[in-house]
Amino acid sequence: MRTFAVHESTIAKRYATALAELASELNILDSIRDELAHFQALLAESPEMHEMMVSPxxxxxxxxxxISTYLEYAKPNDLTANFLRLLIDKHRMALLNDVATAIVRVVDERAGRIQVKVETPKALTPSLVAKLEKSLADVTGKEVSLEISEKPELLGGLVIRMGSVMLDDSLRTQLHRLKEIMKG
Known part of the structure; x- marks a missing residue:
């Protein structure tokens, strides 16, 4: 099962890279990102439509x-419309979420931004959020966009995810490590 997920992710990255290159050449990368996000949100809101689009x-x-009905309603640019049709033709619509996520990364990377997901046991104060953003910006050299979620089960500390990097400094993990050390 893991091999399939890796394979699907690799394919999604290839599609995203090709789409990003074309969109960059046409100077519509931000537009493509927004239009794919809109379609992605529509599928998320309608399980029936999602099932129709991904079901073999x-x-x-x-x-x-x-798709034609959607395109008439949303009126995206031709590249987005053709890309969605291509995903249907190649039976790859199930990759849309991964492709859209990869496109966001490409847009952010080119703009010098990075998306960072932070999990904390309780809400952070605005001053802590600002300090965390500044620290991460200093470390990455990029503008940081934080997505903070509360996870009480962490007990303390935080978990930070930046792309494929994860830093887990939660109390839960520290206690787990201590337990493993004590086991011998």
């Missing part, structure tokens, strides 16, 4: 009809 049992014709 639904015909391409039915998926194309559904």
């Amino acid at each position: 049992t639904v015909s391409k014709e039915s998926q194309h009809k559904l």
Whole structure:
């Protein structure tokens, strides 16, 4: 199962890279990101539509009809429309979330930004958030966009995720390590 996930992720990155290159050449990368995010949100809000778009049992014709209706409503640029059609034709619509996430990373990278997910046991004060943003910006050399979520089970400390890097300085993890050391 893990191999499949890695394979799917690799394919999604290839699609995202190709789309990002074309969008960059046309100077519409931000637009592509926004349009894919809009379609992604629509699928998230409608489980029925999501199922129709990713199910291998639904015909391409039915998926194309559904996409055509969406395209008439949303009126995205041609590159986004053609990309969504390509995902249908190649039976890759299930990769949309991964592709959209990769596109956001590309846009952020080119703009000198990085998305950082932070988990804390309780809400951080605005001053702590500002200090954390500044520290992470100093370390990465990039503008930091924090996504903070509360996870009471951490007990204390925090967990930081930046791309593929994870720093776990939670009390829960520290206690777990201590327990493992004491076991011998």
